[in-house]
Amino acid sequence: METKKKHQVFVEGPIPSGFIAESIEKHSKKLNIGAHSIFLGQVRNDRHENGEVGAIEYTTYHAMAEEVFHHIREETFAKYALTCMHIYHSLGTVQAGEISLFVFTSSAHRADAISACEEIVERIKKEAPVWGKEILTDQKTKWKQNT
Amino acid sequence: METKKKHQVFVEGPIPSGFIAESIEKHSKKLNIGAHSIFLGQVRNDRHENGEVGAIEYTTYHAMAEEVFHHIREETFAKYALTCMHIYHSLGTVQAGEISLFVFTSSAHRADAISACEEIVERIKKEAPVWGKEILTDQKTKWKQNT
Amino acid sequence: MKIKLLAFGQIAEITGEQTELAADVCDTTELLQLLYEKHPELKSKSFKLAVNQKMAQDVTVLNENDTVALLPPFSGG
Amino acid sequence: MKIKLLAFGQIAEITGEQTELAADVCDTTELLQLLYEKHPELKSKSFKLAVNQKMAQDVTVLNENDTVALLPPFSGG
Numbered sequence: 001m002e003t004k005k006k007h008q009v010f011v012e013g014p015i016p017s018g019f020i021a022e023s024i025e026k027h028s029k030k031l032n033i034g035a036h037s038i039f040l041g042q043v044r045n046d047r048h049e050n051g052e053v054g055a056i057e058y059t060t061y062h063a064m065a066e067e068v069f070h071h072i073r074e075e076t077f078a079k080y081a082l083t084c085m086h087i088y089h090s091l092g093t094v095q096a097g098e099i100s101l102f103v104f105t106s107s108a109h110r111a112d113a114i115s116a117c118e119e120i121v122e123r124i125k126k127e128a129p130v131w132g133k134e135i136l137t138d139q140k141t142k143w144k145q146n147t
Numbered sequence: 148m149e150t151k152k153k154h155q156v157f158v159e160g161p162i163p164s165g166f167i168a169e170s171i172e173k174h175s176k177k178l179n180i181g182a183h184s185i186f187l188g189q190v191r192n193d194r195h196e197n198g199e200v201g202a203i204e205y206t207t208y209h210a211m212a213e214e215v216f217h218h219i220r221e222e223t224f225a226k227y228a229l230t231c232m233h234i235y236h237s238l239g240t241v242q243a244g245e246i247s248l249f250v251f252t253s254s255a256h257r258a259d260a261i262s263a264c265e266e267i268v269e270r271i272k273k274e275a276p277v278w279g280k281e282i283l284t285d286q287k288t289k290w291k292q293n294t
Numbered sequence: 295m296k297i298k299l300l301a302f303g304q305i306a307e308i309t310g311e312q313t314e315l316a317a318d319v320c321d322t323t324e325l326l327q328l329l330y331e332k333h334p335e336l337k338s339k340s341f342k343l344a345v346n347q348k349m350a351q352d353v354t355v356l357n358e359n360d361t362v363a364l365l366p367p368f369s370g371g
Numbered sequence: 372m373k374i375k376l377l378a379f380g381q382i383a384e385i386t387g388e389q390t391e392l393a394a395d396v397c398d399t400t401e402l403l404q405l406l407y408e409k410h411p412e413l414k415s416k417s418f419k420l421a422v423n424q425k426m427a428q429d430v431t432v433l434n435e436n437d438t439v440a441l442l443p444p445f446s447g448g
Contacts (some may be wrong), residue, residue: 017172017175018168020168021164021167024164024167024168025164028189028244028246029244030244031192032192033244035186035188036185036186036187036189037184037186037187038184038186038187039184039257040182041182042175042253044178044179044180044255060370061300061347064344064348064363099171101371108191109294110188110448114268118261121261124371129363129368130370131368132369132370133303143303143304145367145369146371205447207447208377208379208424208440211421214424268448271447273445274445275445275448276421276442276447277445278447279447280380290380290381290446
């Protein structure tokens with residue numbers, strides 16, 4: 001019986017820069033790679049009427065999100081000549097200045113990695129059932145809106 | 148007398164992944180950043196008639212390259228709403244699997260960082276007077292061609 | 295008919311996160327009418343439905359033991 | 372007239388990296404003719420000229436002490 005390997009996308013809390021460095025380092029053994037494209041989403045201290053964003057608390061519809069990320073993976077691999085693709089998204093609390101999304105694509109030639117990375121980010125924003133609740137510095141909250 | 152700060156683009160040898168991690172880490176103090184886009188160029192072990200690429204040796208026309216990179220910086224800052232921009236390019240020998248180009252853009256909203264990063268990479272490939280000599284595993288050499 | 299109802303984000307603040315619904319509804323339009331009656335505040339909210347983890351396009355027929363999720367605009371990333 | 376001539380990459384393998392040229396040329400077209408006479412292999416090579424660190428479009432007038440660089444196709448990154 002065949003079982004599809006599920007890739008673990010969600011990370012509890014922020015994504016540390018050391019983790020990003022390790023991911024890059026691991027790819028130096030893959031000699032057929034010519035280009036890496038990386039996108040990092042960082043929590044911004046946006047100012048609202050009721051104060052400043054101190055952190056975002058992320059929740060997800062886990063079962064659906066797994067399927068959505070799986071489709072994004074499969075369709076992006078089918079569309080672009082990629083060597084590797086990694087997607088990590090935070091759940092729980094991420095402070096302003098910390099990283100909550102890490103998309104990493106690698107390919108022989110740059111066009112594939114660059115286009116794939118951008119497309120994955122756009123699809124995550126549109127299709128992934130993930131919600132961010134902004135925790136304001138006055139302790140009020142506000143639901144994040146994607147643009 | 149005003150002097151323009153010259154940004155040091157060239158790095159002797161490969162760009163270590165630890166250096167990339169440090170660059171990312173430094174930006175976590177800038178709370179108005181929402182997105183980072185990173186491009187990494189990695190030396191590929193391309194196969195030619197005379198063997199495989201083991202390394203690339205980069206040289207530059209230094210005085211001209213400084214002006215070109217300066218213009219790319221100024222024009223990209225004028226065109227996109229960027230918080231930060233960093234460009235590093237290797238000189239000398241970079242082994243297959245090692246990184247020779249590191250472009251890092253940051254902005255409040257993702258579109259600026261992503262478009263700027265891609266544009267900078269394309270401009271460097273087209274406009275920067277840098278040459279790569281491929282060192283083949285049989286010790287022959289071949290001048291790299293950009294596509 | 296039994297339906298498992300899930301809600302997320304700001305919608306969960308109105309309906310609760312998880313409810314078992316025993317209701318006489320045969321499609322998503324009827325389910326929505328029922329929900330608007332129970333929670334009038336929902337009328338002013340923007341959300342979409344997923345049936346069994348797939349986004350529901352237009353009217354979707356509901357079956358016994360289906361899971362329906364109320365999804366406010368996504369804001370991941 | 373004195374011109375400082377620089378060459379890079381595969382072109383430097385033909386002309387050398389740096390030469391002081393004392394020649395009776397008034398623009399880049401005349402300079403190119405002179406270079407082709409001195410180094411016939413250049414005719415089969417692809418390269419562009421930069422005058423004082425700026426890419427030379429079409430014919431560029433040369434002045435005393437100008438620096439002309441012979442630039443094969445860039446291959447950075």
